[in-house]
Amino acid sequence: MTMRLSRKHLTLIVLAALVALAPAFFPSNFYYRIGSLIFVNGLAVTGLVVLIGFAGQISLGHAGFAGIGAYACALAPGYLGLHPGLAMLGGAGLSGVVAWLIGRPILRLKGYYLAVATLGFGILVSMVLANEAGITGGPDGREVAELGLRSALAAIGIGLNNAQFWYAATGLSMLAGAWVALNLHDSPSGRALRALHDSEVAARTVGVDVARLKLQAFVISAVYASLSGSLLALMNRFITPDVAGFLHSVEQVTMTVFGGVGSVPGAILGAAVLTLLPQALTVLQQYENLILGLIMMLVMIFMRDGLLPSLMRRLKGRE
Amino acid sequence: MTLLSVEGVGIDFGGLRAVNDVGFSVSPGEIVSIIGPNGAGKTTLFNMISGVYRPQRGRIALDGTDVTGMAPNRLAERGLSRTFQNLQIFQRMSVLENVMTGCHLRERGPVLGDLLSLPSSRRRSAATSARANALLERVGLARAAEREASSLSYGALKRLEIARALALEPRILLLDEPAAGCNAVETEEIDHLIAEVAKSGVAILLVEHDMKMVMRISGHIVVLDRGEKIAEGAPATVSRNPKVIEAYLGTQAAEAGDAVG
Structure with a gap:
């Protein structure tokens, strides 16, 4: 057999090249900002690929974990004196623990029962964030401390403006997230997850502890969501309970399914397209949402597996 | 030496006695077949032995340990493996x-x-x-x-x-109609494979409709009809049993004394 580049490495190289080269085409600083938003969403949808695409379990409440991650960065520095970077890790840990606790009972549910249960969790978190105004600042949101990494970098001679710094920070985070998810895909745990997605009964008979693996996937995806929420909060220096809201959950599931739910680069493409499209369609003014909705419907009708897997299949078919 | 022993197991679905009071045993390297007309309860029995269904009556022991109602993944850890009649492939892999x-x-x-x-x-x-x-x-x-x-x-x-x-490197392998839908050449290949696996010391429990294959490779046959065991024994004995012929071909054939197979 000849040595060839594995699909994992090829995917990572293409993603890294896109992240690194895109700024060459940026006419202004504003585009760094859009890029960062794509990467933050890209990180969140990668977690959903693990949960929905690999394990076949739906969640309509993952923004709840994004809320935990975001408010960990907003609150822990002030109340606990934690550095924002540590707050981000603490938030991820907390999200993992919460996911583990609620996942045990709700992952016994399947299909739309699971969807409604996770939906409930998301709503719960956003309600708490909105109502506990004394601590969280309520619906008006609250300021988030400066991460401080940019000034540290400047001190060692890497001078980036704020938009450029966040472009790099979120881009690297997304790449790291993609690397981890792609590792999982081809690992023993990843195979077991994909197996239980296709046939739970067959997975059990080869020895897969289905309940345990589903829970692991749920915790992993919650950590992804939490980190993306933290990055969003630190980048914007401001956060509102909307980060944990139902719309945010649905938006991210939509991006994942739109781009290709079983594919890490697919879901990231979905995040990119659905972050960019609304910006691009603003020229259409009041027709913006109409066209956006139409494009989404057409893609799902004609490309049911999502944008990237369908395109790849068509390309292979031509060869 | 018995590896798998099934004693008086039964399960009802609603009012239907899907399987009732069935018992038999399988030893390492032995091929035991379960035959019977459609709806006799063969797959249901398989599902109880492999932990997919929990038996409502009776006891299943693997290597002397009671494993009645144990989860399929725990049974897999104890060396029980199976295939499915209606194929349970991981399609997207x-x-x-x-x-x-x-x-x-x-x-x-x-x-x-x-x-x-x-x-x-x-x-x-x-x-x-x-x-x-x-x-x-x-x-x-x-x-x-x-x-x-x-x-x-x-x-x-x-x-x-x-x-x-x-x-899985099983100690006991349950095969649910491995030759269904296969042509003669494929059936023969599967036939050889099963015999080879049994020779290596694996106990095999087989459900199969291809009677030629069953008669050729089984050491022992258990016959089910309407959820009950109606006969068991060596292939030659079972195929001459009037009850078995009746279950398969109806009363007239049994009177005529036709053999199954």
């Missing part, structure tokens, strides 16, 4: 990955190592891949290793399921 998943108990490890692709995790995957390739060779699917499982023919999928079940 490659042929090779399907068999690799069959090695799950051997290759599983800490999830953190899998997430970070630590050397230990990669080593486990590499070892599994080699084993799975060898098994695909054995069932004649080596050339299809990288194909998506859903693209295989029915007969090939049947063999893939057997390879996946063997990947």
